[in-house]
Amino acid sequence: MKSKKENRKSAGEQWQSMKNCAFMVGQVAKYSPSFFVLTMLEGIISGVTGALVNTVLIKVLFDRLELGVSFASVALVIIVTAAVHFTGNAYSFFYGWAIKQWLRQKLQRGMHKDLFAKARSLDLSCYDDPVFYNDFVWAINQADSRASNIVDDIRITMTNLIFSFASLILLLTIDPVMVIVSLVFSFISSRISLLTNKLSKKREEAIMPHTRRSDYVARALTLPEYAKETRIGHAPDLLLAKYRESIDGRKKVTVRFGKKLCVLGSAYEFSRTCSSVILHVYMAWKLFSGAITLGGFAAANNAVWNLYWGFQEIAENYTKFVNHGLFAEKYRTFLAYEPKITSGEKPVPVIDTLTFDKVRFRYPGAQSDSLDEISFSIRRGEKVAIVGYNGAGKTTLIKLLLRLYDPTEGSIRVNGEDIRELELQPYREKYGTVFQDFQIFASTIAENVIADIYTDDLRQKVEQALEKSTFSDKLATLENGIDTPLTREFDDKGVNLSGGESQKIAIARVFAHDGEIIVMDEPSSALDPISEYQLNETILCHAQDKTVIFISHRLSTTRMADRILMFANGRLIEDGSHEELMKLNGKYAEMFRMQAEKYTA
Numbered sequence: 363m364k365s366k367k368e369n370r371k372s373a374g375e376q377w378q379s380m381k382n383c384a385f386m387v388g389q390v391a392k393y394s395p396s397f398f399v400l401t402m403l404e405g406i407i408s409g410v411t412g413a414l415v416n417t418v419l420i421k422v423l424f425d426r427l428e429l430g431v432s433f434a435s436v437a438l439v440i441i442v443t444a445a446v447h448f449t450g451n452a453y454s455f456f457y458g459w460a461i462k463q464w465l466r467q468k469l470q471r472g473m474h475k476d477l478f479a480k481a482r483s484l485d486l487s488c489y490d491d492p493v494f495y496n497d498f499v500w501a502i503n504q505a506d507s508r509a510s511n512i513v514d515d516i517r518i519t520m521t522n523l524i525f526s527f528a529s530l531i532l533l534l535t536i537d538p539v540m541v542i543v544s545l546v547f548s549f550i551s552s553r554i555s556l557l558t559n560k561l562s563k564k565r566e567e568a569i570m571p572h573t574r575r576s577d578y579v580a581r582a583l584t585l586p587e588y589a590k591e592t593r594i595g596h597a598p599d600l601l602l603a604k605y606r607e608s609i610d611g612r613k614k615v616t617v618r619f620g621k622k623l624c625v626l627g628s629a630y631e632f633s634r635t636c637s638s639v640i641l642h643v644y645m646a647w648k649l650f651s652g653a654i655t656l657g658g659f660a661a662a663n664n665a666v667w668n669l670y671w672g673f674q675e676i677a678e679n680y681t682k683f684v685n686h687g688l689f690a691e692k693y694r695t696f697l698a699y700e701p702k703i704t705s706g707e708k709p710v711p712v713i714d715t716l717t718f719d720k721v722r723f724r725y726p727g728a729q730s731d732s733l734d735e736i737s738f739s740i741r742r743g744e745k746v747a748i749v750g751y752n753g754a755g756k757t758t759l760i761k762l763l764l765r766l767y768d769p770t771e772g773s774i775r776v777n778g779e780d781i782r783e784l785e786l787q788p789y790r791e792k793y794g795t796v797f798q799d800f801q802i803f804a805s806t807i808a809e810n811v812i813a814d815i816y817t818d819d820l821r822q823k824v825e826q827a828l829e830k831s832t833f834s835d836k837l838a839t840l841e842n843g844i845d846t847p848l849t850r851e852f853d854d855k856g857v858n859l860s861g862g863e864s865q866k867i868a869i870a871r872v873f874a875h876d877g878e879i880i881v882m883d884e885p886s887s888a889l890d891p892i893s894e895y896q897l898n899e900t901i902l903c904h905a906q907d908k909t910v911i912f913i914s915h916r917l918s919t920t921r922m923a924d925r926i927l928m929f930a931n932g933r934l935i936e937d938g939s940h941e942e943l944m945k946l947n948g949k950y951a952e953m954f955r956m957q958a959e960k961y962t963a
Contacts (some may be wrong), residue, residue: 378685409524
């Protein structure tokens, strides 16, 4: 048995779930009030018409038949019954097919607008937290459907409450004993149903890891990005072995829970059968003894089952609301999140100097610092190369510079001002950046370059940016020019670019943006040597008056830089020009000589 402490905890969790459901209802009322009102009206109409048809009008019809009234009188009751039934169903059909979907889309637009705004303000560190990220993905994908499901379940509950109350009143007027028997067996069946639902949920939780494994195998054997690997060697055999393991695991879970569910299902059916036999025998005895009329018998029969199923549905819906509330908690947590990277109030000046002053940084949950006591300054117009082996901290440095993270210790300053005191968005707009893991959007070339809504007055700007990024030759081969859609996500006529071509599109964004500082994180990693040389020449030619910071593994690029910052294990170990660092004969010189044969020609 559960302890009092466990019971209090469970009750508290259920109460919190109900509050979360109430919050979601508030969101529905906020974004689509008509959806909430009309859905509640549907529940009321269904309950009232159902109660009238299945209880009151049935009693009247059979009583009139028993009294031997005229055919016209009986026909009138049948017509009224049909009219009431039609009215209720007509509203449900009209609302469900003509209005409801549009109102749900309105709800989706409203909720997604807030969710996308919140997503845009998330700290990058949130993506490092798998629990928060999973909840964030759920909120984006399911919040609106979960909210509409909560409203629909309230509608169903309302219908069943009206139905059950009407049935209860009718049974009280016929024979209170039937009410007691019905309530007792309804309670027993509802408890069994709740236990069955809880056990079914545990079964699904136990099956989930096996399902995820089999789903992964299905993706690996069907998605195009795995196609080459699965056709070389014996990877499919490995995947199919894992698939069989997942199926065996699901079978064991199913068998383990199946026995208990079978017992509960049998108990449920036994309870329902007992109640049916007892109540029908009792009603038949009352009918033959003359204690109730034929109409009373027919109406009581319907009322007993309405009461029975009404309580059943209410109990099951309560379980649904608890489950809804658990998911709604994720949505509320996501909306309530306050970013740690917040904007300062000072306007952003023209950037003359950038200074890192004893900067330390450690990623959340990491055991060691990614950057350790980093100090250096960059003057306006300098061309600075940041080099080092993988894991040296180069990309982390850029993330701090752009305020995607804030330093754990130390400060980054612009003209002596801590960047945390500057307006955030205007500060970031000072930079034109190409990340190593850049993305191409399923949109036109022009929209990809502008990274915003494109209009025809921007055509020259886009074409010039593409020329600077050396994409012009490829552009000349495209029939629709800068209006060519990229990827085939939404357009069968879309173009899939190579890695190097895509990188040139990303670089064109920098030239179109025209920021004060150009930041290139491995700008030529997907380019061949000739394209790399042309790109580097182009960047320097078009950025003579700009500060350029670029990360590179290919040290031929670094010879073009005014200064080179050599990083190792999160520390800045060397700082100087190519000639100075070669004379120093340290880590940079060692790294350069290892690549020298590639660039001496």
